[in-house]
Amino acid sequence: MLASLRLSLRDAEERAEERVRRRSEIANQLGTLDPQIESLTNELRASSPLDLSEQLKEAARTRLLARRQALLHRRDTLRAELAWVEERAVLIPWQRDQAELQVTRSEELLTLLDATLQELRRDEAQRALEEVRSRSGQVAQEQAFAEMAADIEQLAEILWAPDGVIADSLAADTALAQTRKNLVDLERILQLTRRRFEAMGHDGDITQWWPRDTTDFPGIPETASEIRRLEALLPKVQHQLIQYEQERARFREFEGEISTLLEEPQSAGNEPLTPEVQSLIWDLVHTRRELLDGLLNQGGRYSSRLEELVTVLTNFMVRSEELLSYT
Known part of the structure; x- marks a missing residue:
């Protein structure tokens, strides 16, 4: 929906530029026609050469x-086309304003919805994390299972904490959406700049074609720095995924170890585990599997x-460099 509205805005801007270009072309053509018509009129008024026959004189006339x-x-x-172009002079800016208004409203609504959704996801992650902390804390009271409980709580932290994987993924979503928007806006500005330069750049000055609405875009050095940061981060994320895959693959083995541990007789002085505690332990074991699945x-x-994001940022940097070529 938003992409369609942005396309409509670009079309409206192109129509506005085309109207200006066509009006200039018509004016130039009319300027060349008038002298030609005047010249032919003068020739018609002039006397024909006397040595020509009447038939040749009539043919020439x-x-x-x-x-x-x-x-x-x-x-x-x-002139009729020029009048039509002039009549559209009021309609085309209105169409562009309407298209821009629709894009702005849609972007604002989408931003609000994304912010609300991310807040809900953060709240959900926090509740899930607190629940795992509570259960792991109860299981950790049993010394034989304290290490397992701590390991599972750590997995929950990695997945659901404010600086965990879900939070990082949401932040990447936001950055990707903003960069895509920047790229679309920059493409639109670049097209307009290119057409303006082609129309007057060779005989004008930079103020006649250079856009004024690029100050909100990140600069090329900042974009390049962000690309390098992400390229360094990616191998670490992928390496961590491999570790989670290995842990998930040996889940049955882990489950068997816990089962064996539960079947072992309690050491002297320790009371047998109650059915409630054993159930809590198994719930935590299954939670470990769910956490690994979630992390993967x-x-x-x-x-x-x-x-x-690296790909879109790279495209954005290329377009930024292309825009700078018009300076």
């Missing part, structure tokens, strides 16, 4: 009249977002 009539028809056609899912998504 007919030829001049036909040429003059064709030029007059061409002038009338251009969210971590894979995060890795993909980072790769896509």
Whole structure:
């Protein structure tokens, strides 16, 4: 939906530029027609050479009249087109304003929805983290399972903490959406700048084609620095994913170890584990599997977002350099 509205805005801007270009072309053509018509009119008024026969004189006059009539028809056609172009002078800016307003409203709504969704996801992650902390704390009271409980709580922290994988993935989503918007806006500005330069750049000065609305874009050095940071981060994220895959692959083995541990007799002085505690331990074991699945899912998504962000940032930097070529 938003992409379609942005395309409509670009079309409206192109129509506005085309109107200006066509109006200039028509004015130039009309300027060349008037002298030609005047010249033919003068030739028609002049006396024909005396040494020509009447038939040749009539043929020459007919030829001049036909040429003059064709030029007059061409002038009338251009004037009619110019009048049509001028009539659209009011409509086209209005269409552009409407398209820009729709894009702005859609972007604001999308930003609000994204912010609300991210807040809900953060709240959900915090609740899930607190629940795992509570259960792991209870299990950790049993010394034999304290290490397991700490390990599972750490996995929950990695997934759900404010600086965890889900939070990083949401931040990457936001950065990707903003960079895509910047790229779309820059493409639009670049096209307009290119057409303006082609129209007047060779005989004008930079103020006639250089855009005024690029100050909100990140600079080329900042973009290049961010690309380098992401390229250094990606291998670490992918390496962590491999570790989670290995842990997930040996889950059955881990489950068997816990089962064996539960079946071992308690040491002297320790009371047997109650069914409630054993159930809590098994719940935590299954939570470990769910956490590993979540880390693989969210971590894979995060890795993909980072790769896509690098690509979009690279395209943005290329377009920024192309825009600078018009300075």
